[in-house]
Amino acid sequence: MTLLIATGITDWIPDEQIRDELSGIWPGADIRVAADPGPLDQITMLAVSSLPKDLPAKLPNLKLVQKLGAGVETIVAHPALPAHVRVTRLKPEAPAFEIAEYILAYILWRQRNMAAHEADQRQQLWRPVEPREAGRATVGVLGLGHIGGRTARMMRDAGFQVIGWSRSPRSIDGVDCRSGTAALPDMLAGCDYVAAILPSTEETRGMMDAPMLARLKPGAMLINAGRGDLIDETDLLDCLDNGPLDHAVLDVVSQEPLPPEHPLWVHPRVTITPHVSGWHLGDAMKDVIGNFRRLENGESLLHEVDRARGY
16 A cells, blocks of 8 residues: 655745655655655555546545545546546645635725725825624634635634535524525625635636626625636636725636736735645645554545535
């Protein structure tokens, strides 16, 4: 049994650092990195963030792909991944907390008029502006899974009114939880802030299109920290120019990295961050090793993905 760490990206945690952390949890385990994989027919488990197109064909004895994160849409839809290969994801607390923190940071940035104060400083203007009160603002959270639930609770604890929306019914104390497609338009209309933390599925891709964006409350802020294909970006730009939306904060976009010529870069009411809202894996390394052991022992896996459903 051999585990290969091949994150597939160069601007995140190095493969070697992940290997060293995993080896510290299970000393003596056969854990390799992409730069020195050894015989590829020995690889039974692969840990990735992004799965290269040609890699599955090189691993004839691959049994499991472990996503080092939550979103698995590109893995389950990978054209070269054999049907028998299982897929698991992580549900770590560290990035869930970081994503919720990211969303709260941008909400507070707006609540406390930070952009206006920064602009005044550049002009040497002393101009007090009344901040908004948390209890008078409503935050909508799209997606109430592991990360969305954490976000909804953080917004609730910060004093905001919170409406949560999910595909199927959920219950969170102190949060107005709604579910189903029919409930979404009215939910959007009642929110000063909408934080999207949805997976990429057939139902969610392009869900925030012109008709849905038009249902946003006038002056609302939209924050997307889930998946970039949720939002029709052409419709988003039109909504910023001609519709109710005041500002969009995008940690994810449809094409990453965002091309230099893309109009989102220069729109005055768009904030772009390079997919950094959730960064650290924290104690989730234990689950990676847990799945490595479980695979070896023929046991049920942690956080296994239904490849047909996509999550």
